[in-house]
Amino acid sequence: MKKLVKAIVLSIAALGVGYMAISLPFHLFTTLSDGMMEVIFIAELIIYAIVGALFLIVSERKKKEKIRTAERHTARREKIERVQREWYDLAA
Structure with missing residues (x-):
């Protein structure tokens, strides 16, 4: 159970960081x-x-x-x- 919760939290964190890493350059293209x-x-x-x-x-x-x-x-x-x-x- 503990491993499952850890895997879910890690997956959500990876998705969030990945989304930010991909969206940041596109946001910068329009502002800089x-x-x-x-x-x-x-x-x-x-x-x-x-x-x-x-x-x-x-x-x-x-x-x-x-x-x-x-x-x-x-x-x-x-x-x-x-x-x-x-x-x-x-x-x-």
């Missing part, structure tokens, strides 16, 4: 001059570029962190295996 529309278009492109760059930076950082974690786990596993081998050699 050509020069202002060009400024808004350029600003929008800059915002998209910044968001895209941030996404790429975050994804690259996550990849590097995953690689570092894997290397750390491999080094720790190798150290544990080496210590166990040395312990067996001392015990024998």
